[in-house]
Amino acid sequence: MTQGKDRFIILRKMKYGEADLILHALSPRGEKLSFIARGALRSKKRFGGGVLEPSHFVTFTYKAATDEGQLNVLQEATLVNDFAGLRHDYDKLEFALHVLECVSKVSQEGDQNSEFLFNLLGHTLKAAETSTDILVLKMHFYLKFLLQQGVVNAEPWMAPFLKTNLADSNSLVNHRQLVDEELHNVELMVKHYLQHAMI
Structure with missing residues (x-):
């Protein structure tokens, strides 16, 4: 060895x-x-x-x-x-564990060309520590994740989320109505993708 x-x-x-x-x-x-x-x-x-x-x-x-x-x-x-900020808030910790599960399901042994996945995970965990609205961050993560995985094409309504760095996720809180309208559908897309990612 x-x-x-x-x-x-x-x-x-x-x-x-x-x-x-x-x-x-x-x-x-x-x-x-x-x-x-x-x-x-x-x-x-x-x-x-x-x-x-x-x-x-x-x-x-x-x-x-x-x-x-x-x-x-x-x-x-x-x-x-240790992203200690996650452990002071149940919703943040729950979200972080969900993000880990999403990344775990699509990451692969032997894949040396997915730096974007590592960066997405690290930036999301960091952003979750200081998030003022975890649902906004969830939408932000989901859209970047789905786009990187080639599951969705960028639509006009997604632009604020796709153009904004995860570090600046709190600046998206004024798009909360969009999150309320679209998050359920996006969640279903992620769930469906993850169910089939391992097949």
Whole structure:
């Protein structure tokens, strides 16, 4: 196994056996990688302080899997950003976990050309911390996500959302009526796409 070190956003974590964790994480290239953190539930030295939580932006040092189907073996994890603002508001945290699920379903192992997916995820988590209207941010994320995935063509009414950076999502609150009118339909499109993305 070769040594690897990179930054990741953690998408999912699952308990495995007595003390191990399996983690899915997104690299800056948009590639989804799977890791096993042996003894993570016991080792406070290597993985202490709740570093291995979904949504956390982390640096992983790991032994890279050499064969297909093998897991990368996580050796050390350090926190870069825990997006602490998400954990002070239930709606923000719920939205963040939903965003992680959306990205997890479309990201793929071996895909080295989806930097936009990593950037979209990181910018959305950051924006959620300071969002003044989570439904506006949800619409903002959905439209950028669907456009990047090639699911929708840009329509005139989408322009304010598609032209605005996620960092400036709060400036879109004056389009709240549009969100009220269109969010349900856009949500259905995302749901339908994700259901078929894995087939």
